[in-house]
Amino acid sequence: MAQRDYYEVLGVSKTASGDEIKGAFRQLARKYHPDVSKEPDAEERFKEINEAYAVLSDQEKRSVYDRFGHAGLKGVGGASPDYNVDLADIFEEFFGFGLGGRGTRRAQNMPRRGADLQYKLELTFEQAVFGLDKEVEFTRDDVCSGCQGRGAEPGTSAARCATCGGSGEVRQMRQTILGSMVQVATCPTCSGAGETISTPCRVCSGRGLERKVHKKVVSIPGGVDTGTQIRLAGEGQPGEHGGPNGNLYLVVDVKPHQYFRRRGDDVQLDLNVNVAQATLGADVEVPTVDGPAKLKIPSGTQPGKVLRLKNKGVPHLRASGRGDQLVIVNIEIPKTLTIEQRKLFDQLAKSLGSEVKPQERSFLDWLKDTLGG
Numbered sequence: 001m002a003q004r005d006y007y008e009v010l011g012v013s014k015t016a017s018g019d020e021i022k023g024a025f026r027q028l029a030r031k032y033h034p035d036v037s038k039e040p041d042a043e044e045r046f047k048e049i050n051e052a053y054a055v056l057s058d059q060e061k062r063s064v065y066d067r068f069g070h071a072g073l074k075g076v077g078g079a080s081p082d083y084n085v086d087l088a089d090i091f092e093e094f095f096g097f098g099l100g101g102r103g104t105r106r107a108q109n110m111p112r113r114g115a116d117l118q119y120k121l122e123l124t125f126e127q128a129v130f131g132l133d134k135e136v137e138f139t140r141d142d143v144c145s146g147c148q149g150r151g152a153e154p155g156t157s158a159a160r161c162a163t164c165g166g167s168g169e170v171r172q173m174r175q176t177i178l179g180s181m182v183q184v185a186t187c188p189t190c191s192g193a194g195e196t197i198s199t200p201c202r203v204c205s206g207r208g209l210e211r212k213v214h215k216k217v218v219s220i221p222g223g224v225d226t227g228t229q230i231r232l233a234g235e236g237q238p239g240e241h242g243g244p245n246g247n248l249y250l251v252v253d254v255k256p257h258q259y260f261r262r263r264g265d266d267v268q269l270d271l272n273v274n275v276a277q278a279t280l281g282a283d284v285e286v287p288t289v290d291g292p293a294k295l296k297i298p299s300g301t302q303p304g305k306v307l308r309l310k311n312k313g314v315p316h317l318r319a320s321g322r323g324d325q326l327v328i329v330n331i332e333i334p335k336t337l338t339i340e341q342r343k344l345f346d347q348l349a350k351s352l353g354s355e356v357k358p359q360e361r362s363f364l365d366w367l368k369d370t371l372g373g
Contacts, residue, residue: 003070006052014066018057025053111243117236121250125257129289129314131222137215138248141237144210146203153202158195161187168192209238218250223317225262228252259287265314265323272332273297288312288325295327305329
């Protein structure tokens with residue numbers, strides 16, 4: 001059977017650009033690769049596609065083919081050319097992974113950013129509200145002070161790996177239905193480094209890195225809350241092959257307060273007042289994050305009433321101004337009374353009468369029922 005035209009095999013015109021040829025090959029190789037295709041002739045089609053691409057992707061071979069056709073590519077004695085194809089290159093370029101670690105080896109030689117680190121930063125309620133300059137202590141890897149990152153004991157040096165000759169890769173030629181294939185894998189002796197260390201550094205055990213404790217004063221802005229992250233650029237793990245350091249993230253954890261709790265940028269405080277203060281009204285002193293402040297309890301205050309102290313809350317983290325302090329009033333009923341207090345309450349009870357009446361439903365209750373909430 002006569003060989004099909006290579007342009008016809010890839011489905012491109014004779015004026016197709018290199019990118020068009022590569023795109024066509026990529027699409028067909030995905031479709032007809034024997035490991036993924038269920039087509040009965042997938043192996044033969046893939047071999048034909050691979051052979052066409054091997055010629056048309058090479059400018060010199062393509063030029064010969066355009067002038068003389070298949071005959072121009074024949075070897076001495078009429079033998080067909082044997083195209084050595086590195087499957088690792090094809091898979092890595094077109095399918096996103098390598099065979100036997102080829103992609104891993106290439107990645108190992110590229111600069112890589114260091115890993116990020118996290119540090120739990122505990123703050124009191126007041127520290128989170130107002131911010132502060134705080135010294136943090138964290139541990140990370142640094143270049144070894146003993147070997148300056150080389151991994152070998154000072155006075156010794158790493159030797160070229162005898163298994164891979166310093167390339168970090170081992171290759172094995174094998175014959176398949178597609179022709180001669182090269183399988184590439186990361187060198188098992190040096191793990192892709194290309195070097196072996198006979199005398200590891202005593203400080204870092206050959207890692208080239210050692211753990212060190214660092215201290216740094218960090219400015220914590222007012223308004224942070226539990227879960228807030230503060231990024232310290234370049235304070236993470238060191239990069240590899242000249243890559244930049246990672247970052248250090250301080251994750252804030254605010255301790256509970258004896259009186260205050262936070263709702264957004266507002267501070268909430270539960271305040272107990274007695275019956276007389278709620279009934280008659282009173283001027284009282286309440287705690288705030290800024291210190292004691294005066295608060296007016298209106299006469300006739302009911303349980304659950306919320307009173308607001310403007311600008312006594314938490315500073316807005318990314319804007320000017322502050323939240324408020326919300327004082328939630330609770331009326332404290334005395335459990336024990338003196339004889340005089342009981343007499344006074346008896347007199348009050350007689351003047352108020354003994355009639356009781358059910359609580360009327362509020363508009364809000366009616367609305368919840370109507371809306372099904």
